Amino acid sequence: MTGKTHLIGGIAATTVITSFTNYDPVIFIASGAVGGLIPDICHGGSKIGRKFPLLSNIVNMIFGHRTITHSLLFLIGIGVVLSMFTSNSTLIAGLIIGIASHLLLDATTKRGIKLLYPVNFTVRFPITIKTGGTLENIVLLLLTLVTIYYGKDIVIPFLTF
Template sequence: MTGKTHLIGGIIACQAADIFLFQNEGQIGYYAAGLIGALIPDICHTHSKIGRRLPVLSKIVSTLFGHRTFTHSLLFLLLINLLFLYFFPEQEGLRLGFLIGMISHYILDALTVRGIRLLYPATFRFRLARFRTGGVIESILLGVLVLTICFLYIGFQ
């Protein structure tokens, strides 16, 4: 999926979790962390939104792991969670937003032809569908996600 789809997916995932799990307690930091979390798995891709912003780190991660492997895995999700718990133990909202954004990224990339290596280092690719990144189906999905954000905002205020 493209960066804009991941950003919208991160917002909607955080919004849904905020409404249904946290009873509208999410703060701006929670949503900002969700946006960053929705992009961070693509640090392994040098031409992604996050990869272009952090080119040296992106090149290192890409060289070490390749695209949609370690940074798209449960192992990476666990590592990020542990880093948050160790370095920012008081920032529960930021941690949850970041992780929810990452999970939305994983789900969206699992809809693509390439899928993700969710159980890295195992080589199995997890796929929910086989959409092309940047294709017509992604554009339709993006529109549906935007409408869903509006529905959730209006319906649960």
């Protein structure tokens, strides 16, 4: 999946969940957007990899692409590490949900993900989507529509005077 799909995936997931929780929507959705991009730190050409090239190169040299950063180990590890530095559950939950959305989206690609890393087992859905292809653009559109639908309940109260 491309960066824009991962970005809107994190936003869509947290926007939907915001409708059912008391999380601060601004922090929750913003952290979901960031979380949607974080797993691709292992790829120098990704949106986040271009922002942090040194870190991206180090992670890629040690682990390669779509291994540890696309695993349950990474997802849990990020949650544990973040909880040592902040007690802001809204921020932590948003990042975790954004990362989870990224893993789910990449599991729909032909390459899949190493969800159980370090176990060398690839997880992918039976029907896959070509990165940057027409089906990905349809997924992007659907995620955008979901964001708009659930986001209206968040934005409209701010617009009424």
